[in-house]
Structure formats: C-alpha cells, structure tokens
Amino acid sequence: MLETEIKVTPELAAEHGLSAEEYARVLKILGREPNITELGIFSVMWSEHCSYKSSRVHLRRLPTKAPQVIQGPGENAGVVDIGDGLCAAFKIESHNHPSYVEPFQGAATGVGGILRDVFTMGARPIAVLDALRFGPVTAAPGAAGASAESTAKNRRIFDGVVRGIGFYGNCFGVPTVGGDVAFAPCYSGNPLVNALALGIARREELFFARARGAGNPVMYVGAKTGRDGIHGASLLASAEFTEESQQKRPNVQVGDPFLEKLLLEACLEAMQTGAIVAIQDMGAAGLTSSSCEMASRGGVGIELDLDRVPQRETGMTPYEMMLSESQERMLLVAERGREDEVMRAFAKWGLDAVEVGRVTSDGLMRVLWERHVAAEIPAKALADEAPVYQRPMAPPATPRGSGPLAEFAAEGANLTEDFTRLLAWPAIASKRWIIEQYDHMVRTNTLAGPGAGDAAVLRIKGTSRALALTVDGNGRWCRLAPHEGAKAAVAEAARNVACSGARPWAATNCLNFGNPEKPEVMWEFSECVDGIAEACNALAIPITGGNVSFYNDTLGQSVYPTPILGVLGLMEDASHAMRMAFQEEGDAIILLDGLKDGGASTQDPRREFSSSEYVFALQGIAAGAPPSVDLNAEKRLVEALIALATEGVPRSAHDISDGGLAVTLAECCFASQGLSAQVEIAATEPAEAALFGERGARAVVSARTSQLARLREVARQYGVGMQEIGFVRRGEFQIKFNGRAVVAAPCETLHVAWAESLPKLMGA
C-alpha cells in the first residue's frame, strides 16, 4: 500500500507520540485530517526535542540580555560581541541517547551537529569541549556494587564516545580543548554526551536563519538524503529507554567529518558572495525543521519540491525524506538571480547546491512530490505554536539526601592512603588518556589546552585578546539539592574562567533530565532553572542559548538532574592567561577565599561532607547536601582573580572543586615540571572536611614571595580572604593539619596513582 493511502487515525497519531490534545490541535490548525507525511512532520516538530514544550515556560526565567549579547536563544547558536569587530558564536547540545545506542557514531554526530550550528551563523569553529557522564567504569566503592558486566559495558561506551569525538573533530580540523567527565551508576543505561562548539566571525558577516523574499530559491547543499536517522528527534530523543532501545540503532545517524569540512569551507565562501539570504543546518528533523523554522522566523512560506532533493536511496517517500536526519546537509535561501555564485562556491569544494524550492508569501510549508502536494502546513503554527505545557511538579516525598551520612575518620588518622585512592578515582584521575585522542592544538590558538588550566584558553589571532571556555556541572549535587547544585555549576564555571584570567562573558547550557512527565523530574528541572537564573543574575552572565534533553531514563530510572554550564570568558590580553602548574621551588602557596571568615557553617559538617566526591569515590555515599553557594563571595573571588591576572601577580591559579583543597594542590604539582608542595592548615573542623570539602568561592594561587604584599593588598581591595598556606618544593607532598602531617608521600608516588588509573582501566 502506498503511504499516501495510509489512513491517519488518532491511534496512529498516538503511535507517533502525539497526545489526543496535540492531535486535536493538528486538526484545528489544518482544518482537516493530516495525511501520513503531515502527521510525521507534526510529530517531529512537536516532539519534546524540537519544541521544548515542557521546558519553555521555565526557560523564560533565565537571564538572556546583556550589552554584549548579539543573539540570544532562538537561533542556531548564541552570539556575543568580543571586541575588535569580532563576535563569538557558541552553543552546547546533547547527543545522549544516540551515544548509548551506538557510542562511536552517536558521539561523532553530536560533535558534527553542534559544529554545523556554529558555522551556519557564519562563524568558523575554533574549539569544541565535551561534558561526558558514564556509569561506573571501575569496581571502586563509588560504583555502588555495579557488576563486572556493567562496568565493562560502561567502559565500552566510554571508549566508543571518546573515539567518536576524536574521529569527528580531528578530521574536521577543530581542536577539542577541554571538557569534563564524571561517573555514577545512574548514567549506566543513559550516558550523557554534551558537545559545545565555539566559533568566531566578523560582526557584520553573521548569518541568520530567517527566510525572506518571495520567489527566492531554496537550495539544498551537502550530503544526499538517506533513510538514516528517521525519527531520531521524536523516537530516540523524546522517549524513555527500554531494553529494546539497542534495536534503535538504525535511528542513529552516521557521520562524515570530511564532508562536513567541505561544507564548512564551501558555506563560508558562499556567504562571502553576499548572495545568501538565510541558512540553516539540517539537524534534528532535517528538511522539516530547517525549512519551516527559516520560514517561520522570516514570516514567509517555503515550497519544497522533493523530486529535486538529492537522494542516496531509491523509492524514498515524502515521509522518509522530510524526517530523515542524514548528516552534513544545509538548507539555504539565495537571492534570485545569484544562484550561480552560490553554486560556484560549492562546486569548488566538490559539492552540489541544488535548487529544491522557493520562498513564498503564503506562510505555508508546502511539500511537492511527484507533481502533487504531499504536505501543506502553516509554517508558523508548525514551528512556533507547538503546545506548551505547565507540567505538574512535586518535590520528592522524602527529602533528598536523607540517607545515612558518612562518618569522619578518627582524629589524627593518616589520610595518605585514602587520598591516593581518591587520586586514582576515574573522575579525579588524569584525563590524559582521553585528551591524547583528541587533536587539541589544530589552528594553533590553544594557549591553555585540556588540563593546563581551569578553563581552555584560545588566542584570537590578529588581536591581543583571548577567549576562555569551560563546561561544568555536578549531577550528584543537583540530585541532592537541585537549586543549590545548579547555582554551584554556574559558580564553578565562572570561577574556572576567572582562574584562567578571563572575565565570564556569556553562558550556554545543556539541561539533562529524566522524564518530564514525572512531577519529581519537573520539580528538579524548575529548581535547577531557578538556580541557574539566580547565579547568572548575580554573576552578570547572560545565557545565550543551549539545549534541553529530557527522557534520560532507562527502565524507569532517571539520571541525576545534570545541568551542564558552558561559560565563555573574555581576556583583553592573552599574555595574562593563568594556568594551574606551580612554577618554581620556594614560591608561596596562597588560598584565596571569597568568604573572608572561612564560611563557618552551622549545619552538621557530615552533611556537606557526605555530598563530596571523596565520600562518593571511597564509600559510595551520596547523601546530605552540597555546600551552599554564596554568590557574593563567588563574585568577589572572580573579580579578585581577574585583577590579579591583569597585574600578572600569580604564577599559577586553580580553583577548589572536586576532591577539595588536597586534590587542587596535587593537580598544581602534577601539571608542573616535577614540583611538589608543603602545606599547613589549621581549622576546627575535622581534617577530612578541611582537605576534601568542596565549598566553592576558593582558589589556590602561587606567587613569588616578593609579590605577597601586593597579593594581600589586592585581596583586601576586593574583600577576599588571603591565607599563605605553604610553599612549592620538590620531593615529598605534605599537608599538615593542626600541626600533624595527615598526608605525606613522595609526590611521584601520588602522581603515578593519578596518572596511571585511566590507562590501566581502559587497557591502554
């Protein structure tokens, strides 16, 4: 039976993921029953992935405006002014479900998709970062009793994802300059793969996806359309996972980074001709979303003739062509009469640019196939009038984090062994095994690559400036206290950017959550959005876009609520970039604290301690509540760090985050040329809280002793606490607590535990 003869029924609509109300809305918009192609089109455009129907009402609370913002949410990428007539386009997006089903291609096409979002704006991509979350890859206590079979599977996913990211970025020619990775059992059946891309464009050469000019040709460029990825957005990204999900492998797209490289160069050259009016990549929902969104934004219609669409397979139906998510394709609107200029640019790179339709003034997305109308839908209704839901929200019946708390070790206990185990825990251990598989140097802008500083730093050739970039988010904290956890994500990202010497300038976010139809998940989501909004307002960081990924559930189990914040920083003078490595024996080690009084907490110290990476890694406990975030203190620290960097006072800077002060100090040593540290701290709290506690608003810097007076002065000026806690040395790494050495070991021994953990696990 021809698909045009398939009778659309409410049941078929339900199979397409449309609810009864949504189907009624379709009937109202069309004034008739949809045919099967139209049903497919509505189902993808109104999927959670494309329509943000559950998140939209909440996302409005995020701050998106600031003088530097040129383009906020709603385009392919956000854009901010970075001076010298240049702007930065950047965005983060998830590719979680595909990466579980087919780790290599899932991750690869995730990178490909976000790169296209950036160069669609006319910006040449200069950096990629990835935030990754996997199930446990080791049998350490943090794995919470995961089976050997499960950890082996998680390692395979981890390995495939890393290879996939490298495969795509390395060939395309964009450096992968940073990212973060964490492990917890909730990600076993649902890893998170969030890719961020950053591009640079001259301000007057930006492109937008707004079609205009009735009669202008609509042109198709890039790869041919095949049957791959059909319903990727609706079935893969907008539904929970079950045991059958592996069978959705055909829904995962296959990436061709070489073709994408050609597309990049050809698009940038075609844009230079001035003959392009609008352009959008074909990502989720491919031909459908690119055409109706460009039409809707421009307030016009678009007519597509599917017989002219380059096809990789024979016998494709309109339904398949409109829903295909074949990669490396773009749709553009050119000026009538200048098609040749566009075609020439693409021909130079060996690509076809084919006229497949035209802009119309009737506001309809009309799809022609074999000389009849295969679909006809008002573009605006399709793109912008998707249902918006105020989904029910409910806080959990039992307050989060109420499980048994971790106990502190006996007073005076030696913590060296526990510290060594913490250093080998995959989330803390050296990421060199990952980093080496990524080209992080191409384009020769990388002043601080992965692991060199708290944020990646990229110079902008032809100017004195540099950009800093980081991605951060702590899912465990957001699980325990969503609002505070989300604030902490923003604060940490801002702190990281400031530790590299840059001013936090703008942010993009990727919000990874479970099934939004669960009131508890929606409560988490709403709390996290509020936390992000509060922190972004306090730190004056506008959100310029991002992505929401719901339905991160497998067999009814949701992942931790995991908002990932990507923060972009701007540095006036690239030579001010700070890195984490200690520089010289005898330099002073200083703790900067945005909370001058050290932030004495009134709550049971075991609660905060139980939320730490240390306790999670060593005891498998995730309980209590994360440290509360004092945004004023964070702000003070950020300002002090920027001022210090500008003066070139610190010789290294590294914030305190996962693993606490002890891990921060160790990382400053490990990044150096064989240097170590001798540190002494005095406190009334237990030693483990002092060493491994993760309260924010703190950073460790090192400086020549001759600079201490100046450091103290700047700290005072910005209202930041400054405490000289030790000095850089060689040999033994020692931390004394209240006069007693609680950690003492040759630095090289600690380094080996840290450096060899991942390679051993991953069989390198």
Add this chain to the structure above:
Amino acid sequence: MKFGVVVFPGSNCDDDAFYVIGKVLGRPVEFIWHQSTDLAGADAVILPGGFAYGDYLRTGAIARFSPVMREVEKFARAGGPVLGICNGFQILLEAGLLPGAMLRNAGLRFRCMPVHIRVETTDTPFTCAAELGRVLTVPINHGEGNYFCDAETLAALERNHQIVFRYTTAEGREDPSANPNGALANIAGICSRERNVLGMMPHPERASEAALGSTDGLTVFRSMAQWLGQHPSKLEARAENAPAAAAVRV
C-alpha cells in the same frame, strides 16, 4: 623566495603552516589549490597536515592522484624542497617520493601530544640551521604514524643518512618508551636520497611560538629559508619540463 602551502580539501593544518611562514618567519607564502596545475612559482612546497580527501580508504591514497601532486613530483625531481608534515608525509609515501609506508599506531589509538625528536642529520634543507643531535620538543597528532619499511630499505635509509628525526627521550636516548606510535627504528622523519624531500610526522608549525609552548619547530622553517637563500641556483634549476615519469628511486 616564496613558500607554497598545498591545500587539499581536507587539509586542516594549511592555515597553521601558512601563519608560521607568513607571520612568524615573515616570508612570502601562498596557498596552492589541489586542482592547480602549477605551483604558483613557489620555491619550496609544504604538504600540510589534515585528512586530504577524508582518508577513509588509506591516508594519502587518493591525494597522490590529485592534479597538484604531478606538479609537486616534477618539482621534487628537479631538486625543489618539499616538506610533508603528518598527512603530507603520508601522501609523500603514497606518491613514492619517499620510501616505506604508514601503519596504524601501535595501540590503535589516535595520539596528540608533545614528543621529543632528535636531529639526526643537518645535511638537508630542513635541518641545515639545526644542531646535530639536538632534541626538539614538537607535537604529534595522528592515528597512522607507525612508519614501516623492509629491512633493505631501512639499511639504505641508515646508510644514506636519510633518517632526519628519531623519537627519543627528553635526554636524547633512543628508547622504546619514547616511541609514541611503534615506528620502525623510532623514525619520526625521513628525507629522500637527494635530500630535498622531507616527510615528518611531528608538526613543527605547532611548535613555532613561545605562546604555544615550544619554538623548536621553527628550526625546520628557518632552515628552509636559510637553504633557499644559499641555493639560488637550485631555484633556477627547478625546470618546468622535468620528466613526469616514475617516482624518484631511493
């Protein structure tokens, strides 16, 4: 004196080589499109890193058939200096301008990291300004850099001092632990018997500025400039009508 940087559609280190020569070294430089049938009057040619035509088949396998490579072959046979970096090295092997072949890295993973390479000969246009035996820190960035050739070829390479760079420790010791990809005899770079064609896996253009962590790679480009300055006659000798027959024998 003019440098030419060849641009294959999948080259991605072309801009970086161009930048180092133009901005850091301050010499004239021009891009040469892969479909070009001349070398734009270049006096030295660089085949940059990247994935020339995607390299899904075998690195450099398709690139050797591109129009520009016929010109590069002619130029090389006439004694013109040709530097192949990473993918450029792979292409030179496929084109038969250098002997041997590349295997997947031992360990089968892509590797991007700084390595140490020792200068094994200064008798080339690419190392004439370097110090013999000096250890340079230059990054590698490849999945197929595991150089291989048969015993006879290796003996010839050794005998003729065609091994230009070897992977060593920071102290200059030739050690298996210093070999990042399993390359035969720790080979990081070799030149043709006539010494005017160099292929090297490490990326000197990524180590030519202090801000990027090392200026050791600049030695290669400085040597080329010095050599061109000292051999104006070689430039004239670069005949346009050199025979386009079989590849240079080693």
